Amino acid sequence: MVASERFLLFHGFTEEELHVLIKTCKTLFPDKDLVFAVTTETNMQWKVSELIEEVLKEHEYMKQQKGV
Template sequence: MRKPESGRSVLLYCDKELTSLVRSSLNNVTVIDCIGMENSTLREILEKEAVSQNGRAKNREHLCYAIFNGFENSTIGSTIKEIRRLLQKECVFATTTESNLNWKLEDLLAELTEEHDYFKKVRRVELEE
């Protein structure tokens, strides 16, 4: 897998301008712009193997996605805070697992969106009670 000195990567699915902002602000972290890589697995993206830029970006502009790879649990929280500060828009966060490394990015984004929407609805119902 491609690894910066610290071995940490963030797979970012967001617009180009915000991706550039995150890339320039996070030190010792490889920020990978995943737009267009929807048909590749996370493993392929991280390893730069046969990654196609011919994916079909779906209309997810209301959300940004940040998927962490190689982070210690103790550093994820501060990195999430920094990304939220930089993006100032709704963002979905996840980490890689042995299982999801073999998922196509498109499938993982769909799953993350479904989970995000579910928990957002649950929170809204809890606030109404």
């Protein structure tokens, strides 16, 4: 992770709540590269370091797809 990235892991929220939380975070921290993750049955079994590594790979891939 680079210094400007912030990793947020959400657990137990509804889809509607997640949309509100993500939008709010992006509004509050517009100059930060926010990385979002939501717990799943699968990733709840992973070590936190494994989860962060996988989510960061996905985040970088998505940024490349958007041309960011």
